[in-house]
Each structure stands twice: as structure tokens, then as C-alpha cells.
Amino acid sequence: MLDQKTTNLETDFTRHARIAYPIICGAMYPCSNPELVAAASEAGGIGIIQPLSLTFVHKYDFRQGIRYIRSLTSKPIGFNLIVEKSVKRYEDQMKAWLDIAVEEGVRFFITALGNPNWVVERVRPVGGIVYHDVVNRRWAEKALESDVDGLICVNNRAGGHLGSESPEQLVEALRGFGKPLVCAGGIGEEKDFLRALQMGYAGVQMGTRFIATTECKTHPDYKAAILKATSADIVATEKISGVPVSVIRTPYIDRLGLKAGPIARMLLKNARTKHWMRTFYTMNSLWSLKQTLQKGSAYKDFWQAGKSVDGIEKVESAGDIIRRFAAFAGGREDSSSSLRSESE
Numbered sequence: 540m541l542d543q544k545t546t547n548l549e550t551d552f553t554r555h556a557r558i559a560y561p562i563i564c565g566a567m568y569p570c571s572n573p574e575l576v577a578a579a580s581e582a583g584g585i586g587i588i589q590p591l592s593l594t595f596v597h598k599y600d601f602r603q604g605i606r607y608i609r610s611l612t613s614k615p616i617g618f619n620l621i622v623e624k625s626v627k628r629y630e631d632q633m634k635a636w637l638d639i640a641v642e643e644g645v646r647f648f649i650t651a652l653g654n655p656n657w658v659v660e661r662v663r664p665v666g667g668i669v670y671h672d673v674v675n676r677r678w679a680e681k682a683l684e685s686d687v688d689g690l691i692c693v694n695n696r697a698g699g700h701l702g703s704e705s706p707e708q709l710v711e712a713l714r715g716f717g718k719p720l721v722c723a724g725g726i727g728e729e730k731d732f733l734r735a736l737q738m739g740y741a742g743v744q745m746g747t748r749f750i751a752t753t754e755c756k757t758h759p760d761y762k763a764a765i766l767k768a769t770s771a772d773i774v775a776t777e778k779i780s781g782v783p784v785s786v787i788r789t790p791y792i793d794r795l796g797l798k799a800g801p802i803a804r805m806l807l808k809n810a811r812t813k814h815w816m817r818t819f820y821t822m823n824s825l826w827s828l829k830q831t832l833q834k835g836s837a838y839k840d841f842w843q844a845g846k847s848v849d850g851i852e853k854v855e856s857a858g859d860i861i862r863r864f865a866a867f868a869g870g871r872e873d874s875s876s877s878l879r880s881e882s883e
């Protein structure tokens with residue numbers, strides 16, 4: 540099966556998301572700007588809104604930001620919610636954003652880092668679909684207790700927070716649940732996309748590949764670092780958020796180190812100080828990552844990226860990437876005429 544040259548691009552995931560091609564432009568703090576989200580959706584994949592990126596980095600009022608994206612595409616868009624307790628102080632904010640997203644017609648949601656139950660309860664009555672980020676079987680079992688519709692399987696090649704299992708291990712461990720699985724991590728070129736679908740994934744989520752695009756507003760130094768890097772340059776550091784995050788190894792990262800210090804580790808383990816420590820990391824990293832996006836190397840050589848850098852050779856438009864991937868894996872020329880219409 541893996542030696543076939545093409546595959547069917549219509550999957551349970553494309554039916555859920557109501558899109559033509561099983562490709563997600565993953566939520567990325569701070570790289571998800573509205574133009575990138577819209578371009579991915581317009582090309583037949585689906586762009587995911589990262590709310591802090593939209594409001595804090597790119598300075599949109601949340602509702603106006605969605606309406607701006609809507610002015611660029613009428614095709615489905617998605618919304619990413621972090622539902623973890625350590626950001627409990629943002630819980631009211633997340634709920635308010637979710638209400639606005641639903642009012643504005645968003646129907647596809649990706650939840651991360653916590654119990655997605657309240658999101659499922661809120662969106663299912665209006666026809667919403669929820670996929671939850673998981674890194675192993677135990678997380679998947681927990682997510683399925685909340686009756687999520689699908690799983691985003693974050694593997695050990697991913698940019699951002701990474702998992703510890705390979706794409707092959709994850710699909711084997713999770714396929715028995717009978718839910719659509721999306722491969723997140725390590726997809727840099729079209730052959731990776733085809734291979735993921737042939738392994739049994741119903742779609743892919745890409746982050747790093749979409750940073751090196753014309754629509755992504757990140758600093759040119761960041762895009763150049765992605766083009767130059769190979770997977771051997773990607774290391775996981777705990778210094779950004781307290782848990783491993785994939786970054787490109789640079790002299791700055793070498794100075795920073797990869798492991799959280801002993802005091803931070805102790806505070807992260809302790810039930811009472813854990814939330815405080817995570818909040819500290821979150822605030823610190825939100826600010827630093829925003830600086831990196833805007834100032835490039837003039838701030839710090841601090842670039843989040845996954846091992847998919849291997850297949851990324853030039854800055855392209857997000858639409859060209861999606862059409863090229865679809866044509867390669869689907870075995871036909873750009874079939875945008877067959878795109879499903881927005882039915883949100």
C-alpha cells in the first residue's frame with residue numbers, strides 16, 4: 540500500500556471540516572496572522588486561528604480579526620483553544636472567544652492541553668467539530684472521554700510542543716479508536732504528506748512549512764533560518780515553556796541550554812507551585828516570541844521549528860504549497876473547481 544503513488548484526498552477529516560484537501564495550517568503563536576490563516580483556507584485546506592497571536596501579536600480585536608479573515612475567504616476556518624488549567628485565569632477569556640467564534644460561523648475547533656469537554660458541549664449543538672491534540676494513547680483515551688470527533692497526533696518531529704512517539708507509532712497506537720487521526724509533525728514536502736495519508740492518517744497539520752510563506756508576517760530572518768536548517772539542527776528545549784519545544788539550534792540556544800534548571804523543575808513538579816511556574820513561563824515566552832517575530836536576529840536567534848525543515852527549500856505562497864501537495868498526493872492537477880463551498 541505504501542508504494543502507491545497517489546491516494547484519495549477525501550477523508551473523514553475533510554468531511555468533518557468541509558474542506559477539499561486534508562491539510563491544516565496549524566495554529567502558531569506568534570506566527571498565525573490573519574492573511575496566512577485565510578490563504579490556507581482559500582486554497583482548500585484549513586487555516587486555524589491562534590487567538591493570542593491574532594489579538595496580542597497582530598493587534599486585532601478578536602471579532603474584527605475573524606471578520607477580516609472572512610473578507611479574504613469564505614471557506615471554512617478553524618479556531619485553536621488551550622484548555623489547560625494552568626491558564627485558568629484565561630478561562631473566561633477563552634470562553635468569550637469561543638462564543639464569538641461560534642457567532643461568526645466558525646465550526647471547526649482544535650483543543651490542546653486539558654479537558655476539551657466544555658468546548659464539545661458548547662459547539663456540538665450548533666454542528667461544531669472538535670479535534671484534540673494528543674501525544675500518546677493515554678491522552679487520547681482522556682480526550683475520547685469528552686467525545687471529541689478526532690485526534691491531532693503530535694509526534695516527535697513536530698515544531699512547537701512536541702511529542703515523544705513517531706508518526707508510525709502514533710497511528711498504530713490510536714487507529715483502533717476509530718476516530719480520524721491527523722498527523723502533526725514532520726510534514727515538509729509533498730512526499731511526507733502522501734506517506735502520512737498512506738499510513739492511515741486522515742490528514743496532516745503543518746506548522747513550520749507555513750512559516751516560510753509569503754503570507755506569514757514573521758521576520759525574514761526567521762524564514763531564512765528555516766530554509767537553511769536541516770533536521771540535525773532541531774533541538775528540544777525546556778527553557779521556553781517548561782516542557783520540550785522544538786527550536787533551531789543557534790548560538791543563543793546553546794547559551795540558554797536545553798533543560799529547565801533545578802529550581803524550575805522543582806517548582807514545576809510541586810502541585811501548589813506548578814500553575815504559578817507555568818504562568819511565569821507563559822508570560823515570559825509570549826513576550827519573547829513576539830519580539831523574535833518582529834525584530835528577528837536583532838532580538839535573539841530563537842526560532843521555533845520542527846524537523847520538517849528538511850523538506851523546506853523556498854518561501855512560497857501557502858496556496859501554492861497546498862495545491863502542489865494535493866496535486867502530488869491526489870494524482871491530479873489543481874482541482875480547486877471541486878472545492879466544497881462554505882456551509883458554515
Ligand SMILES: Cc1cc2nc3c(=O)[nH]c(=O)nc-3n(C[C@H](O)[C@H](O)[C@H](O)COP(=O)(O)O)c2cc1C
Pocket residue numbers: 564565566567568569570589619651672693696697698699700723724725726744745746747748843844845846847
Ligand atoms: C512557531 C510555532 C508555534 C506553534 N504554536 C502553537 C500554538 O499556539 N498552539 C498549538 O496548538 N500548536 C502550536 N504549534 C504546533 C503547530 O500547530 C503544528 O502542530 C506543528 O507545527 C506541526 O509540526 P511541523 O512544524 O513539523 O509542521 C506551533 C508550531 C510552531 C512551529
